[in-house]
Amino acid sequence: MRLSTALRVASIIIAAKTILIGLAYWRRAEIVGRPLHIGSGAWLGFIAIIAIVLAMAAAVYIAAPRFNRRD
Numbered sequence: 583m584r585l586s587t588a589l590r591v592a593s594i595i596i597a598a599k600t601i602l603i604g605l606a607y608w609r610r611a612e613i614v615g616r617p618l619h620i621g622s623g624a625w626l627g628f629i630a631i632i633a634i635v636l637a638m639a640a641a642v643y644i645a646a647p648r649f650n651r652r653d
Contacts, residue, residue, distance in 0.1 A: 585645045593638040600631060 611617055 586642055589638065589642045589645055593635070593642065596638070597635065
């Protein structure tokens, strides 16, 4: 498996896990009776997730074979 393909698969898996974990925490908070409110912590987490996604996209871009050719 190429490195770029592996990075794409890993990024999809991590994104799916992030969404599922977020939904599980949200639902658990609803069941317990303490709904989550969007505050500064939520925005900080959102910005961190966006930074991670952008870093993965940059890694895929750098590792992709079509961009590494030196003809």
